[in-house]
Amino acid sequence: MTQFNFNLDMDQLTEEILGSDLNSVTKGLAVAVFNAYMEAERDAYVQAKNRERSEDRQDMRNGYYQRDYKLPVGRITLKVPRTRSGEFSTELFERYQRMDQSLVLTLMESVISGVSTRKVTKIVETLCGESVSKSFVSSVMDRLDPEIEAFQNRALHAQDYEFLYVDAMYIKVRENHRIVSKAVYIAQAVTTEHYREIVGFMISGEESFESWQTFFQDLRYRGMNDPKIVISDAHEGLKKAVKFEFKDASWQRCTFHFLQNIVKTLPKKGSEEARRLLKRIFRAESMMMAEQYRDEFFEYVDGDPKYEDAVKKLDAGFHDATQFLTEAKKYHVSLSTSNSLERVNKEVRRREKVINIFPNLASAVRLIGSVLIDIDEEFQSPRRKLFQAND
Incomplete structure (x- = not known):
């Protein structure tokens, strides 16, 4: 060998x-x-x-x-x-x-x-x-x-999936005597009964529309239905692939990452009130309240050139980041961010650090697949619902 x-x-x-x-x-x-x-x-x-x-x-x-x-x-x-x-x-x-x-x-x-x-x-x-x-x-x-x-x-047609969380993380793999970066695509779905499953993973080149489309096509080929909402970050290739492959699904932009992107444009000093008003938007209990809080933020910073970038980003991404408000209040916390999948990624990363650089692609698939199987088994026994509120 x-x-x-x-x-x-x-x-x-x-x-x-x-x-x-x-x-x-x-x-x-x-x-x-x-x-x-x-x-x-x-x-x-x-x-x-x-x-x-x-x-x-x-x-x-x-x-x-x-x-x-x-x-x-x-x-x-x-x-x-x-x-x-x-x-x-x-x-x-x-x-x-x-x-x-x-x-x-x-x-x-x-x-x-x-x-x-x-x-x-x-x-x-x-x-x-x-x-x-x-x-x-x-x-x-x-x-x-x-x-x-x-x-x-494995086939996915035995379950109906309501929500889909997707994300990509990067690892290093030795390939053709060079060390290259590979993207690990991971999908976590939530059934209509609100149980979680790791429904897919793939290791490929850097993130792109083509790679995400291939990943989503594999999920569909194995029998996955169109979810109501796909939750992820705002990678352009990912967004485009969602529209192509899950035509009946809404796309929810992770509010945690969205807020981070906006906050980075705010002045470091004297922006405390603006930050409070901004965060309040994504804690709203309804779309109507979120729109009201957004307008109050716009009014507060109106005319101040220091906030122009923040206004543009919020205005452009507001509707994509508030799709979770179309669901019942008890789901808002879980649907507004991709945090539940981030925890999965964190466990994969903890085990991956032992290797640092994989000797080949097969070894990366072996380790990451083993970790994800372990996590999926934890989801199943005992079965725990993602949404803790009473149905």
Whole structure:
């Protein structure tokens, strides 16, 4: 397997992994790693691939039995391989008890973080003197990738989605011997019952209309309906793609970022009252009140050239930033900004910092997909509604 040299502090990585909150590690990924380990053990014992005719074959596969196993992340159910003779026995459980429990979880974290097999082996040997073959690590990666792909490509037609939050963040990836910037597109939707889901993610080049359109087309291809409102920042390519792909949806500009853009144009001194009047607009309980507060702001700064840019920005973006007021009051806080998706991005960024520069695009998809699966599972169990007010 090709090895990559990239910016990774081994001591820092080990410290980050061993000091991480193990409850945040996806149980499904732990199951995949353990099952992959036992499958590799059986392959070695049988000495033949599945359905392969070989003179070296020692036994025949005979399905699996289930076994519950308790980890720091909780109880998991494993598929333990069997052979027809019944003589095969996995060493996983004995090995797991013999090693420090963090070993296998460290291996898993390293694999999904895109660390090269050479560095995975080095981490394991450094921690407890045990070694893991490069072929095994590659096998685990091959088994994890389909889970990420299934998550990315799953059908969305079983739910009706009312609101859609979208955003992009940037990561660094090594590509063709250069370090390039890639945009990570993430979509969080809210069902008509007000439950959240991570409905899609994509890693591509810099933000553009074409990239956003491709991302939205994928959501639609997988069965997503037109939401009532799409909430995002004001990237021009994103806005245009929303109009093209979600023709029946309104676009809500994130008021947090909109206010920041306007406030930057205000005088640093003597603008306290203007700032108060400006913020009051987006705390209004109805469109009528917001329009009244906007007009009062215009009247207060009228004729002062120091506020011309603020007036222009507010006037141009007012209606896009107040679409949330068309919904019930109990939804206003959640719909007025993209903060709920920003929290998702923050968790992705926290895990991404361990790597800093991804060795390739596949490793970035693996880590970010794993984090998003974990977050989506947290949304589902126990199911928590985005809007906390009584329906």
